[in-house]
Amino acid sequence: MKVALDTNILAYAEGTNGVEMKEKALDLIQQLPAGSVVLPTQVLGELFNVLVLKAKKSPTSARTAILTWRDAYPLSDTSVTVIVNAVDLAADHNLRIWDSVILSATAQAGCRLLLSEDLQEGFTWQGVTITNPFAATPHPLLDVLLGRSES
Secondary structure (H helix, E strand, O other), X not given: OOEEEOHHXXXXXXXXXXXXXXXXXXXXXXXXXXXXXXXXXXXXXXXXXXXXXXXXXXXXXXXXXHHHHXXXXXXXXXXXXXXXXXXXHHHHHOOOHHHHHHHHHHHHOOOOEEEOOOOOOXXXXXXXXXXXXXOXXXXXXXXXXXXXXXX
16 A cells, blocks of 8 residues: 655654654654655655745755655656646645645555645545544554554
């Protein structure tokens, strides 16, 4: 099963929300099976902004982080199809366009889960379910992916 990571998961892993969230995010990422993670390209752009604007890192330091994440996982590009589907998704479900781009790219990559603390828990579109990996009760698909459940 393939899974995509939203910007906030990577931002936490970079330490933008304190040590405790950094440890939680890194622990989650390390538990994900090899070859299961995909990053929507949009996430990298958003992460750059978070690192520079919120975390006050230098653009050079943020670029290094972006390139490291790019090298760590396959990317799902923001193609014309992704954008057109994202516009439909945003219009039909009243979502922000950039969140829709991430969800559309996630679906295009054949992922079953989009891990995000910011997006609507349980929302499913084109076979992709959004779930908060830090929720008290993990989504059953996440439990399966992490080997904590058999079905």
